[in-house]
Amino acid sequence: MSSSVIPVPVGQTEARPWVDELHQWLTTVDHKRLGILYIVSALLFLMIGGVEALIIRVQLMHSHNNFVSPEVFNRMFTMHGTTMIFFVAMPVLFGFANYLVPLMIGARDMAFPRLNAFSFWLSFLGGLLLYFSFLGGSGLYGAGNAPDVGWWSYAPLGARAFSPGHSSDYWTLALLVSGFGSIGTAINIIATILCLRCPGMKLNRMPLLVWMNLVMAGMVLLAITPLSAAQIMLLIDRYLGGHFFDTQAGGSAVLWMHFFWIFGHPEVYILIIPCFAFMSEIIPVFSRKPIFGYPVMVAATVCIAFVSMSVWAHHMFTIGMNSYANSFFTLTTMAVGVPTGIKIFNWIGTMWGGRIQFKTAMLFSIGFLFQFLIAGLTGIMMAASPFDWQLSLSYFVVAHFHYVIVGGILFALFGAFYYWYPKMTGRMLSERLGKWHFWLFLIGFHLTFDVMHIPGILGMPRRIYTYEPGRGWDTLNLLITIGAFIQALAILVFVANLIISYFKGARAGNDPWDAWTLEWSISSPPPAYNFATVPTVASRRPLWDAKHPEDPDSRYE
Amino acid sequence: MLARRMKSNFCGGWQIVLLLLWSASTLWAAGPDAAPRHGTNIFFPASTPAKSIADLSVFVLVITGIIFLAVLTLLLYSLVKFRERASDGGREPAQVYGSMQIELAWTIIPILIVVVLFLATARVIHAVQDAPEPAGAVDVIAIGHQYWWEFRYPRLGIVTANELHIPVSDPGHPSPTFLQLLSADTDHSFWVPELAGKTDLIPNHPNRMWMDPQHTGVFLGQCAQYCGTQHAKMLLRVSVEGPEDFANWVQTQQKPAVEDAGAIAGRRVFERNACMNCHRVDGTSADGHFGPDLTHLMSRATIAAGAAENTHENLRLWIQNPSAIKPGSLMPAMKLSDADLDAVVSYMETLH
Numbered sequence: 001m002s003s004s005v006i007p008v009p010v011g012q013t014e015a016r017p018w019v020d021e022l023h024q025w026l027t028t029v030d031h032k033r034l035g036i037l038y039i040v041s042a043l044l045f046l047m048i049g050g051v052e053a054l055i056i057r058v059q060l061m062h063s064h065n066n067f068v069s070p071e072v073f074n075r076m077f078t079m080h081g082t083t084m085i086f087f088v089a090m091p092v093l094f095g096f097a098n099y100l101v102p103l104m105i106g107a108r109d110m111a112f113p114r115l116n117a118f119s120f121w122l123s124f125l126g127g128l129l130l131y132f133s134f135l136g137g138s139g140l141y142g143a144g145n146a147p148d149v150g151w152w153s154y155a156p157l158g159a160r161a162f163s164p165g166h167s168s169d170y171w172t173l174a175l176l177v178s179g180f181g182s183i184g185t186a187i188n189i190i191a192t193i194l195c196l197r198c199p200g201m202k203l204n205r206m207p208l209l210v211w212m213n214l215v216m217a218g219m220v221l222l223a224i225t226p227l228s229a230a231q232i233m234l235l236i237d238r239y240l241g242g243h244f245f246d247t248q249a250g251g252s253a254v255l256w257m258h259f260f261w262i263f264g265h266p267e268v269y270i271l272i273i274p275c276f277a278f279m280s281e282i283i284p285v286f287s288r289k290p291i292f293g294y295p296v297m298v299a300a301t302v303c304i305a306f307v308s309m310s311v312w313a314h315h316m317f318t319i320g321m322n323s324y325a326n327s328f329f330t331l332t333t334m335a336v337g338v339p340t341g342i343k344i345f346n347w348i349g350t351m352w353g354g355r356i357q358f359k360t361a362m363l364f365s366i367g368f369l370f371q372f373l374i375a376g377l378t379g380i381m382m383a384a385s386p387f388d389w390q391l392s393l394s395y396f397v398v399a400h401f402h403y404v405i406v407g408g409i410l411f412a413l414f415g416a417f418y419y420w421y422p423k424m425t426g427r428m429l430s431e432r433l434g435k436w437h438f439w440l441f442l443i444g445f446h447l448t449f450d451v452m453h454i455p456g457i458l459g460m461p462r463r464i465y466t467y468e469p470g471r472g473w474d475t476l477n478l479l480i481t482i483g484a485f486i487q488a489l490a491i492l493v494f495v496a497n498l499i500i501s502y503f504k505g506a507r508a509g510n511d512p513w514d515a516w517t518l519e520w521s522i523s524s525p526p527p528a529y530n531f532a533t534v535p536t537v538a539s540r541r542p543l544w545d546a547k548h549p550e551d552p553d554s555r556y557e
Numbered sequence: 558m559l560a561r562r563m564k565s566n567f568c569g570g571w572q573i574v575l576l577l578l579w580s581a582s583t584l585w586a587a588g589p590d591a592a593p594r595h596g597t598n599i600f601f602p603a604s605t606p607a608k609s610i611a612d613l614s615v616f617v618l619v620i621t622g623i624i625f626l627a628v629l630t631l632l633l634y635s636l637v638k639f640r641e642r643a644s645d646g647g648r649e650p651a652q653v654y655g656s657m658q659i660e661l662a663w664t665i666i667p668i669l670i671v672v673v674l675f676l677a678t679a680r681v682i683h684a685v686q687d688a689p690e691p692a693g694a695v696d697v698i699a700i701g702h703q704y705w706w707e708f709r710y711p712r713l714g715i716v717t718a719n720e721l722h723i724p725v726s727d728p729g730h731p732s733p734t735f736l737q738l739l740s741a742d743t744d745h746s747f748w749v750p751e752l753a754g755k756t757d758l759i760p761n762h763p764n765r766m767w768m769d770p771q772h773t774g775v776f777l778g779q780c781a782q783y784c785g786t787q788h789a790k791m792l793l794r795v796s797v798e799g800p801e802d803f804a805n806w807v808q809t810q811q812k813p814a815v816e817d818a819g820a821i822a823g824r825r826v827f828e829r830n831a832c833m834n835c836h837r838v839d840g841t842s843a844d845g846h847f848g849p850d851l852t853h854l855m856s857r858a859t860i861a862a863g864a865a866e867n868t869h870e871n872l873r874l875w876i877q878n879p880s881a882i883k884p885g886s887l888m889p890a891m892k893l894s895d896a897d898l899d900a901v902v903s904y905m906e907t908l909h
Contacts, residue, residue, distance in 0.1 A: 247760035293655035320764035377621040389754020393781040459597025459750040464789035
């Protein structure tokens with residue numbers, strides 16, 4: 001095991017002027033720096049998207065509220081959804097993948113470092129384009145105008161007849177540009193994993209995080225391409241007289257739905273599979289046991305990827321597909337529950353018989369397990385298409401996918417932050433602030449999203465800027481809004497923790513969690529070249545082998 | 558200490574359990590004879606499609622509830638039982654890599670559950686979607702417009718807006734209503750939760766849905782598919798009436814507009830301004846189709862697709878400045894003088 005660091009002559013380490021430092025960050029092709037850039041940009045957009053969510057929640061606090069106009073409200077939910085999916089969730093997960101995959105497979109960088117930088121800046125440019133719409137949206141009148149067609153931009157609402165001006169164009173271009181960035185990153189991740197593994201790192205010895213990111217990257221290639229194609233078709237409709245989705249000239253609104261959701265559903269798994277990856281690293285380390293059923297976990301991931309490509313029309317149960325199509329998509333959607341269930345069981349199996357340490361990262365992982373279980377079960381409810389005829393497009397659906405995205409993805413991400421922050425910065429995050437962050441966020445989350453299921457059952461549709469009194473929705477909405485503010489408070493605690501710990505956190509050392517994968521064998525933060533000498537591995541847990549030479553994993557695999 | 562932590566960690570779980578119990582109990586409490594309460598609760602079905610959906614929903618809720626409790630128990634047990642203790646002395650636990658038997662068990666059992674759920678669901682899909690239209694059915698064409706509903710009864714020769722009137726359906730002599738769903742502009746969705754699940758109205762893509770309400774009363778709902786600025790106030794009312802009431806309503810609606818000599822001034826204003834370009838008043842030269850048919854405006858309880866009650870003040874405000882009631886509505890402010898405004902409102906008030 002090689003963990004030595006190449007000694008650097010003293011003269012080269014003195015502080016550079018900040019302009020140089022900035023120049024280094026802007027021109028970097030180092031996968032670790034790009035990873036951090038992805039993560040930091042995602043955190044900025046998280047703040048913006050969060051403020052938009054709070055505006056939505058204040059407006060819905062009680063019936064007939066006049067906090068914002070319907071136009072502003074519609075922009076807020078459109079921008080909130082687009083921002084959180086494309087400019088928070090995807091970049092932050094790409095950031096972690098960028099940072100961790102080369103380290104975990106013993107590589108010195110990604111396969112294509114320049115493509116890596118190009119992809120990041122494309123994605124970031126997409127985010128800037130989206131937000132420029134506030135200034136440039138309808139230019140002529142001098143008033144800003146962000147997109148307000150919903151984050152699906154269903155046809156024909158996105159057509160020129162119903163969405164004049166340029167606000168929808170910014171939406172289209174932002175997704176197109178950031179989509180190219182995503183495709184570049186996906187190619188890079190696949191090439192890196194297939195080509196740059198260190199000696200001994202066979203496919204069946206790769207850490208699960210690497211496996212799952214490989215699957216995620218494959219899905220990005222399959223899912224983002226139809227989205228990009230649809231955006232180009234929409235641009236052709238809007239500017240070159242095309243009629244793909246222009247219903248007034250015989251185009252098909254349903255075609256857009258198919259294009260959007262054949263991207264949209266795999267997208268959910270593109271986001272959740274890297275989170276499964278975090279869980280599959282964090283839970284074993286804090287249970288002090290290897291992952292239960294490694295081959296089954298890999299198989300289940302690949303299985304989810306395949307099946308999830310055939311479930312998209314469950315977003316379209318209300319559009320009047322015939323009963324055979326509805327039955328087919330009911331079956332495939334329920335079938336995804338099987339490999340997903342296997343994963344939950346395997347994580348519990350990992351904890352079973354272990355010695356569980358309740359560090360903040362582990363608390364968030366337990367929160368993930370619990371919430372993802374519920375999200376999966378409400379997903380089964382909506383897979384039953386007749387049930388979905390009632391629940392779809394209601395607040396029940398909003399509660400369900402926030403359970404997936406906040407209760408699942410965001411909790412897993414917080415776990416990942418607490419787990420890998422020491423590696424990225426060399427400092428530990430404060431456990432004390434971490435516990436505050438966890439409990440506040442947990443309470444806020446459950447207050448908001450547990451309650452949010454009920455107005456859906458009581459008939460409240462989504463995307464309405466106000467509602468009639470006397471339907472039994474008022475009190476529930478007030479509770480949801482209070483919960484949202486508690487979550488916002490928790491996020492502030494988290495950001496404070498990130499900043500304070502960066503300067504004042506305890507030194508992390510190479511391996512603060514007594515973990516087993518390669519990134520913990522080198523210094524924190526790792527040197528630019530990662531590994532002074534390329535390591536050689538003999539099992540899935542190289543550091544376990546190094547720490548327990550009397551009982552190495554390699555003996556059992 | 559740790560046990561207490563666990564408890565608060567999983568308070569969300571109890572909320573879900575309560576939700577499940579509450580949902581189930583609302584269903585059981587709501588037979589057809591329960592107090593007439595026409596809100597928008599999907600567990601108070603008053604019509605066969607809504608009822609079969611609610612029955613299936615309870616079945617799915619029970620199964621998922623059992624799965625939830627089983628997995629939660631496993632999770633809680635392992636968290637409490639296998640937590641780190643001081644007595645462990647820092648030793649690593651036994652390193653277990655997996656077990657094929659256990660993996661097989663938790664693959665096969667979920668597959669069986671999926672098969673059961675799928676079969677139960679497919680049955681309801683077929684029963685609701687493929688139901689044949691009986692001879693006594695009422696046909697309605699529902700057309701979604703940006704922020705209002707047009708209802709046409711092709712066999713009865715009626716055109717009305719926003720408030721759908723249908724007959725109650727006696728299980729002995731069913732008279733269900735079959736709706737053909739069309740859209741004039743963007744996507745909409747017809748959702749009256751206590752009568753049926755929602756179905757979208759999509760341009761160039763005609764859809765169908767049906768309902769056979771078992772008791773009379775007004776059922777509420779609204780557009781469920783985001784359709785533009787005023788999606789929120791595209792409300793729906795379905796008036797379910799006994800056979801005689803429905804026949805009376807049909808008779809009234811089939812008549813041309815009342816001609817009231819006292820309102821002639823208002824009618825002039827209506828016909829001289831842009832009103833008649835968008836609205837139709839049967840029996841007059843006003844034959845617009847962009848906005849709601851006003852022939853029997855005063856037979857409706859609300860205006861502006863349910864956004865306001867049909868009162869003198871609201872009518873006046875609506876004509877003067879629609880944005881005051883529905884910002885983003887496609888009806889322009891007519892900028893009438895006070896005298897013209899009063900005249901046209903009194904004309905509207907004669908349209909019974």
